[in-house]
Amino acid sequence: MFKIKIQSVFVIALLCFTSCVSTNISSKGKTPSWVTETEHEYTKNNLCAVGIATTLDQANSIAISNIGKIIKQKIESEITVVNSEKLNSTGNAELSSSINQIVRTSALIDNLVGVEIAETWIDRDGNYYSLAILNKAKTYLYYSQKISENEKIIKENINLTTSDKDKFYIYGKLQNAIKLALDNESYLDIIYAVNKASYTVTAKTMTKSNDIENIASDFARKISITISGLENEERIKNYFYKYFTSKGFSVNAPQQDYVFEIDMKIENTSSGELYYARYNFSANLKDLQTDSIIYSYSASERIAHKTIAEANQKTILRLEKKLNKEFDSDFINSMNAK
Numbered sequence: 001m002f003k004i005k006i007q008s009v010f011v012i013a014l015l016c017f018t019s020c021v022s023t024n025i026s027s028k029g030k031t032p033s034w035v036t037e038t039e040h041e042y043t044k045n046n047l048c049a050v051g052i053a054t055t056l057d058q059a060n061s062i063a064i065s066n067i068g069k070i071i072k073q074k075i076e077s078e079i080t081v082v083n084s085e086k087l088n089s090t091g092n093a094e095l096s097s098s099i100n101q102i103v104r105t106s107a108l109i110d111n112l113v114g115v116e117i118a119e120t121w122i123d124r125d126g127n128y129y130s131l132a133i134l135n136k137a138k139t140y141l142y143y144s145q146k147i148s149e150n151e152k153i154i155k156e157n158i159n160l161t162t163s164d165k166d167k168f169y170i171y172g173k174l175q176n177a178i179k180l181a182l183d184n185e186s187y188l189d190i191i192y193a194v195n196k197a198s199y200t201v202t203a204k205t206m207t208k209s210n211d212i213e214n215i216a217s218d219f220a221r222k223i224s225i226t227i228s229g230l231e232n233e234e235r236i237k238n239y240f241y242k243y244f245t246s247k248g249f250s251v252n253a254p255q256q257d258y259v260f261e262i263d264m265k266i267e268n269t270s271s272g273e274l275y276y277a278r279y280n281f282s283a284n285l286k287d288l289q290t291d292s293i294i295y296s297y298s299a300s301e302r303i304a305h306k307t308i309a310e311a312n313q314k315t316i317l318r319l320e321k322k323l324n325k326e327f328d329s330d331f332i333n334s335m336n337a338k
């Protein structure tokens with residue numbers, strides 16, 4: 001049974017075929033078969049959709065959008081079948097997964113490129129009709145090739161885990177492998193829509209993102225990080241302890257591979273009845289073997305209050321809020337780039 005992998009919403013790179021619009025508009029006369037019939041000469045090799053509007057540009061746009069809807073409906077319908085079979089044993093969790101997949105699929109389809117306008121027609125009332133097509137064979141070949149290219153890199157990155165050198169470099173490569181696997185799973189969604197018979201065969205060639213996440217989690221245990229600095233500000237220090245622990249790293253263990261140095265300075269000023277506190281926060285992740293900094297993060301913000309004490313206290317809360325909002329993505333993106 002077909003099963004689509006549920007992932008967070010992300011926008012991917014799609015077909016790079018050249019879109020083209022027919023400049024020959026058939027007018028009046030006999031209604032073309034592609035306007036009135038569900039089966040016609042284009043349906044054998046293509047996904048087809050018709051757009052109707054009072055202008056040609058609008059008709060083209062609607063037709064292209066309808067191609068996306070066809071792909072989305074194909075995927076959603078299969079999700080519904082799978083979840084209906086599992087609902088008795090898993091309850092609402094599967095329904096929640098469906099919603100996540102639909103959101104991700106919508107983001108995927110919104111960026112669909114490569115649809116061609118094959119035919120246009122105008123009726124006696126001045127309404128424009130456009131036929132959009134997406135060649136199934138070209139689409140399958142393009143995405144299967146993308147999957148193959150990504151899979152090669154994924155396997156190369158996983159093979160790096162046999163080494164204990166440059167551990168964060170390897171961890172970064174594993175994060176990149178996870179991203180590529182998620183891309184492949186999105187590409188597989190498109191393949192399912194245009195060539196369902198090849199879905200299972202293609203899926204067998206892919207490394208699942210969940211499997212790479214498990215590999216990354218196991219490898220993270222080999223990375224030992226000591227958190228240094230802000231000895232008098234346990235709230236911020238504890239944030240990083242929880243964060244790195246959640247990633248599976250060995251934090252503050254006897255063996256030290258890396259040190260995460262954090263520092264925060266507060267500057268106070270006043271104006272009228274208000275007191276201001278500006279915090280300047282910095283963090284550096286240092287490789288102790290090479291004595292080199294492999295990651296840096298900084299933040300600064302000014303807070304106003306009626307007392308200096310309250311202004312200073314708010315800097316801690318504001319920094320914590322900022323870290324919760326952006327540190328994870330900044331750190332992971334930095335690792336991905338390695």
